[in-house]
Amino acid sequence: MRRAAxxxxxxxxxxxxxxxxxxxxxxxxxxxxxxxQLRPGDTTTLTTLVADPKGGGRAVTIAWARCDxxxxxxxxxxxxxxxxxxxxxxxxxxAVRAPDDWLAxxxxxxxxxxxxxxxxxxxxxxxxxxxxxxxxxxxxxxxxNRNPVLRGAGASKDGGTVTSVRHSFVVRxxxxxxxxxxxxxxxxxxxxxxxxxxxxxxxxxxxxxSRTFDVxxxxxxxxxxxxxxxxxxxxxxxxxxxxxTSFDLDVQ
Numbered sequence: 001m002r003r004a005a006x007x008x009x010x011x012x013x014x015x016x017x018x019x020x021x022x023x024x025x026x027x028x029x030x031x032x033x034x035x036x037q038l039r040p041g042d043t044t045t046l047t048t049l050v051a052d053p054k055g056g057g058r059a060v061t062i063a064w065a066r067c068d069x070x071x072x073x074x075x076x077x078x079x080x081x082x083x084x085x086x087x088x089x090x091x092x093x094x095a096v097r098a099p100d101d102w103l104a105x106x107x108x109x110x111x112x113x114x115x116x117x118x119x120x121x122x123x124x125x126x127x128x129x130x131x132x133x134x135x136x137x138x139x140x141x142x143x144x145n146r147n148p149v150l151r152g153a154g155a156s157k158d159g160g161t162v163t164s165v166r167h168s169f170v171v172r173x174x175x176x177x178x179x180x181x182x183x184x185x186x187x188x189x190x191x192x193x194x195x196x197x198x199x200x201x202x203x204x205x206x207x208x209x210s211r212t213f214d215v216x217x218x219x220x221x222x223x224x225x226x227x228x229x230x231x232x233x234x235x236x237x238x239x240x241x242x243x244x245t246s247f248d249l250d251v252q
Contacts, residue, residue, distance in 0.1 A: 021210040023203045023232070026060075026127035027051045029244065030234045031120070033096075036241040037136045037145040038116075043097040044135060049244050050092075051232060052124055053203045060124040064088040066096065067117045067132070079119055079132075088118070098137040113138040134240060140186075147241040148181035148196060153233040154247050156217075164250040168224045171249075173200065175216040175233045185239065194237040201232040204251070222251050 018024065030049040038044055050060055066086045067079035078084055088094055096118055099105075106114045116135040121128060136145070153175040154161035165171045175198055183194050198212045200220075204227060208219035223229065229251055234244040 019206065019210055021199075021201050021207040023051045023053050023201050023230075025054060026122065026124050026129055027201075028120075028122050028129045028131050029199070029201060029232055030236075030242050031131065031133040032147060032242040032244070033133065033135050033240070034147060035144060036147045037138060037239065038098045039139065039144070040098050040102050040137060041100045042137075043095050045093055045095050046118060046120075046133060047093045048120070048122070049232070049234065049246075050122055051201065051203075051230075053230065055124055058124055060092075060122065061090060062092055063090050063121045063123075064094045064096075065119045067119050079117070085119070096135065098135070102137050103139055112140050136240060142186055143183075145185065145237070145239040145241050146181075146183065148194075148235050148237050148243050149178035150233065150235045150243040150245050151176040151178055153231075153245050155220075155249055163248075164252055165222050167222055167226055167251050169222045171220045171222055173218045173220050173231070173233075175235065175245075177216055177235055181235075181237065181241075181243075183237070192238075194239065194241075197236045199234040199236070201234070202229055203231075204229045222249075226250075226252050 028048060029051055032047045033044045035044055048062055052060055065088055067084055098116055103114055104110050114137050116137055117132055119132045121130050155165055156172045156174040177196055184191055195214050198216060200207045200210060200218050204223040206221045212218060229249050230246060231249060232244060232246045236242050
């Protein structure tokens, strides 16, 4: 993974960046763990959301590995050391189990919460993306976090959704997040209610906002040329829960 990590660092040194909402190359848009939070000994299934707009159906490979560096995970580069990495397999989904003694063997001493870090490398053709997913393992008495539920999303007009829109036009996009997704939890003994971050993506046109917080609509400027555009909406809660949906719109 060392070479891939260096490529990412060097790429970040450029002067100009496209909007994060613009999907014009291979991108990993999300990783969902189901269930979202674990007890020691529990197993979760990780699933990826990959966008490959230029791929034309080409094969996409995803390799997974667990990283357990010594000490606190303050420097992710510690995961470049092969001694700290355990390969987990290859594929769009993978099952990951939290060790029975995960909390008892925390670097700073026994803990009531500790994160599992899973690295993944997404590759297609000559493109490659490196990312990681953190998964909370806890013994706290409160209920485990559940993933938010995104019931749908689309372009809204006159109270309904449409499948085709005009070119060079501003369209209202709406995401339908289940209100029950705003779960309550304790932070330092104080009850909190989860907020949602919504990320908006499209293969063409431009979003007014790449991300919104507890706001489930956005304005999208459609492209000037007629075409079929793919859009994605990803919602995340404050405890690493994730859900997503995608849809196509015909720009006429």
